[in-house]
Amino acid sequence: MQFYLDKFRPGDPELLNVNPDPALRADTDALPAEVDVLIVGCGPAGLTLAAQLSRFPGIKTRIVEQKPGPLEIGQADGIACRSMEMFQAFNMRERVEREAYWVNETAFWKPSAERPGEIVRSGLIQDVEDGLAPYPHVIINQARVHQFFLDIMARSPNRLVPNYSRRFAGLEIGADAATARIERLDEAHKGEIETVRARYIVGADGARSAVREALGFKLVGDYANQAWGVMDVLAVTDFPDIRKKCLIQSQREGNVLIIPREGGYMLRIYVEMDRLAENERVTNRAITLDDIVGAAQRILRPYKFEAKSVGWWSVYEVGQRITDYFDDAAPSGDRDPKVFIMGDACHTHSAKAGQGLNVSVQDAFNLGWKLGLVLRGLAPSSLLATYSAERRAIAQNLIDFDREWSSMMAAPLKSAEAPHGVDPADLQTYFVQHGRYTAGVVTRYARSALTGGAEHQALAKGFEVGTRFHSAPVVRLADAKALELIETLEADGRFRLIAFADRANPAAADSKIRALCEFLAQSSQSPLRRHTPAGADVDAVIDLRVVFQQGHRELKLETMPDLLWPPKGPLGLRDYEKMFCPHFKSGDVFDLRGVDRERGALVVVRPDQYVGLAAPLDDYAALAAYFAEILNAAG
């Protein structure tokens, strides 16, 4: 976290200076007639997008929500490692880590061979493999995640606060903007209609999305005809793995998934209930809380399980559904999009793999920086079509995975009577095999203007183009602080150009880093010169960072090119946070990520932390071409 670039200021450094332009203030009770972005829905996707856009004080963003206030009890509580990386970008990762339950191990239980009516532990595995990500897999009340986003928004320059009790009541798409009709539901203004003309409208309004409906898109898919019960419960039990994530298969009573919850006492338990008839909906069955508790008790035998207090419970059926298009222009493809949908509005699936919130926030993280660039005039609006292209494919993967996983979770135990059932060992194997998927780190965007090819992947094997930047530990040169490289990848809408140095000492004449800096600082082909607006800091659009091979005590800061400790801000203060060295105690990043020590590597990281390009350190043309295709030439 950097602050005080212009001057010291008392108080919370994350409470940013308020925007001097009152027209951009975003905490008024009435909605303005015109905005840049109108977001519909305060779920995880809507709030992620709002928090992202709140980083850009020149963009007029508002977010509306049908409910009268913030969510209090969440249903999506699993936070994958990948989402923690994104939370780090928003500077809220520590808050989540501190409150959350950490999923460290997953236990598998099956019927005892001797007493098949009783369960025994069949396996125990580390939940996330070592080194997969810098942050843990955790569980936390979704409402807390919402609150952390709300805090960021409220402290942003425009003080963005949601307008609650607002129902989306239709839209019209014009040539330059879309216009939404919003109905007020609050007592004092009930029934009043606000008309908001927006350059972009984003529907993050859930599985029953009114925005999606207005676009004429449908969630298509099917149900698995299986009812599940779920509850957040304070229970007394002698089941020994109650504070571990558990997948439990009983002989005849169905399956259970246990997710311990934050605070040390509460747990969430998913219980397999009735098989539904073809085309039957779960609402037809009057399943009660007692039914769920009773089923859990039968499955957990010989262990006792007494529900003492239930914070929330529900009954639902599993289905996988997806829309064909994520924006209004996708069906025709003949213009740039103006209306987008995200999250559950686009894809719904089971809760079993804990993916719901995680995929939704990544939808928003993908769209956010693109809207930011376009609305700030840094990129053409054609960039926005890549959102649907990239995220539709990811959602389809999710639907396919979830169909398979939730059918395994609901399958009977494999036996003579149920030859197509699932063996506990197979369930465990599948779980382990898909650990990287559920951690959220296998997302790979296909080749496009945003995502280069694999021609030079050999230079940086561990930073795979199209996948999220896989962090590694480093030491900052100027102050010897050990940190994770991902800490440099903030959600500020900037591209990062991470240069992994060649062997040469950067003070030497043959240093490729020195030559790169010269190109970037001086060439008319330099993407920094080409795409950074006049008067802005040199790193305002593309943020150069360098990782050297030498230890941090071997290098001399004062011999470095200016571009690596550039003067910034109104006072021309040096930024000392651009240069890094390996953290040998934790592992050398060059070894950990397979970076070519002779040639080094250039790695471009998109504002959403995905690798956009890997290139030779001296392939200036490739670098320039990458950015030229995405960004406008600065005026």
Next chain:
Amino acid sequence: MQFYLDKFRPGDPELLNVNPDPALRADTDALPAEVDVLIVGCGPAGLTLAAQLSRFPGIKTRIVEQKPGPLEIGQADGIACRSMEMFQAFNMRERVEREAYWVNETAFWKPSAERPGEIVRSGLIQDVEDGLAPYPHVIINQARVHQFFLDIMARSPNRLVPNYSRRFAGLEIGADAATARIERLDEAHKGEIETVRARYIVGADGARSAVREALGFKLVGDYANQAWGVMDVLAVTDFPDIRKKCLIQSQREGNVLIIPREGGYMLRIYVEMDRLAENERVTNRAITLDDIVGAAQRILRPYKFEAKSVGWWSVYEVGQRITDYFDDAAPSGDRDPKVFIMGDACHTHSAKAGQGLNVSVQDAFNLGWKLGLVLRGLAPSSLLATYSAERRAIAQNLIDFDREWSSMMAAPLKSAEAPHGVDPADLQTYFVQHGRYTAGVVTRYARSALTGGAEHQALAKGFEVGTRFHSAPVVRLADAKALELIETLEADGRFRLIAFADRANPAAADSKIRALCEFLAQSSQSPLRRHTPAGADVDAVIDLRVVFQQGHRELKLETMPDLLWPPKGPLGLRDYEKMFCPHFKSGDVFDLRGVDRERGALVVVRPDQYVGLAAPLDDYAALAAYFAEILNAAG
């Protein structure tokens, strides 16, 4: 952090349920006529004590401050590792870590041999030795630390908020209580006197303490007749170590101490200024900001140093002063104390070793739990005399250390002309030798009722009686979470009884842990039974934790004595956070701390994280005697 023991509750889990008794609410504008504790002064010591007492909803605490509102710009900004451990106890350590500058390395600079008018780097050392403490040495605006304490107080059951614009105007000490006169300074009530009768009054009102004066105590000591300038500055410089802590000795221009500050740009710089005449005070010299900047520029040659924006600056002289007594009863010793003083009210010294805030908060942490026990009826009021006894000795150490260190810092460079000067290498050696002292971890309380002898120290060499509990990594048995043992030592006023197990499997009949649990649960001599009030949770006063030698996958939770996963709270929920195993990947705690593997060890940790006793696992008599001397028998 544990929560939801009675039921799930939406919202911030650290916003505790409000006390149903309105008489205990502590956020009213007027002071009540009677309180349990009245704290005078909202500095680090006062706020630490207030935050500690706010953990006990039955104790009526108020805190007054002469200034009209919270501190905005702090002067004490160095946070020693030991203070970070204490901040962990208050659950605010992560907030500090996230915002602060981390002191990783310290650089030493001296005059160049070739060009004595220019400085060169003479040494570079790691600031804190590996393994000394689990948390870093950091720098953060003191006002932010205040804010974190204020947040804790405001979210406590009594919603403790300071009463600002209140001047302490005298006190009277009676037989059962002390009575303070408080003058209001706020416009609407100017000059009004509030009379507050308090069981205890605590003066945390700084070097010019009015409470100390009312007790008739004086700060005794002397000045070093050396003026220093200090500023928080945004500067442009080519000095390469500007983001490291630096001790710089110039040939003739004096010395400089550089402390980089949070946010990446700001730094604090202490600059040696004029030598004062005997008995001359610094106010006699009209030293200006320009003088300070000019001196810094001369000392830093050949490097350029341009001050762009100064957030705060001051000129001061170094002195070391201390009072003889820290409570009203100490001079006579014939009754129990009613009025205490803490922090700068008791001891003042230079800022150079960064000890001011750190020693003051430890004063408060030492007193807080004692007041808590006495006011809750769990301990006799004679316990309170130990505060002055323990902390007076620590303050004297500090004064002695600071006198030596600040005279070295202000000494001329050793040379033919200045044979009694200080050689840069000696300065560096002294700094390294005293690294543990400045980290705050060598405090050792003398033997007393609270601090046992060293008879059994060999059983747990690394947990030295009288010193702070030296944390080590462990894995929690129930959920396989890796954590530091110190995370169990919350600032909740409880003693911890940490039992390091013998080799036996705890399920075996010969397990000493099993026998210990039986004693603690059932014997009439058990300190748990003797000192825990009827109806309270079994760990309400003494919190038993066990560290086993086996890996966490080798042990069976369900075979453990009930006392190690005890039912708690109104629902009788099990507490799963009592049992730990070594974290072999980070180092086995038994090896790291030299715990006897054959015999195991009992380690009692006081509520302020200091080791009170080390004893054999089966020395029940020693254990019972330790607590019997401190705590009342429960009614």
